[in-house]
Amino acid sequence: MSGRGGWCYPPSMAIKTHTTKKTVVQESTHTLVVCDGCGAESDDGRWNPQNFEHDSVKLSLRHKTYYPEGGGFRGITFDCCPKCFREKVQPAIEALGFKTREIDSDY
Numbered sequence: 001m002s003g004r005g006g007w008c009y010p011p012s013m014a015i016k017t018h019t020t021k022k023t024v025v026q027e028s029t030h031t032l033v034v035c036d037g038c039g040a041e042s043d044d045g046r047w048n049p050q051n052f053e054h055d056s057v058k059l060s061l062r063h064k065t066y067y068p069e070g071g072g073f074r075g076i077t078f079d080c081c082p083k084c085f086r087e088k089v090q091p092a093i094e095a096l097g098f099k100t101r102e103i104d105s106d107y
């Protein structure tokens with residue numbers, strides 16, 4: 001018998017140590033944006049998302065206030081997917097006499 005003068009556990013009572021692994025899951029909030037024209041859904045207004053790309057549609061009127069103590073804005077907007085923008089909105093606003101133009105930017 002070994003362990004003379006000390007503790008001797010049978011194999012079934014051997015002390016086991018545990019390693020606890022903590023995983024922090026970052027909570028994120030997403031807003032479902034639904035196209036008013038066709039009902040298509042997007043995550044936070046990011047349409048047709050791919051790895052490093054997505055489409056967005058922004059057309060709104062905003063009245064902004066920016067006083068030293070704070071500000072804000074109010075206005076009019078709508079939710080629209082890129083397909084409805086190209087097939088419905090763009091032709092409609094061009095029919096009203098507005099000229100649309102292509103925009104391009106790299107950064």
Ligand SMILES: [Zn+2]
Binds near residue numbers: 080
């Ligand atoms: Zn749509």
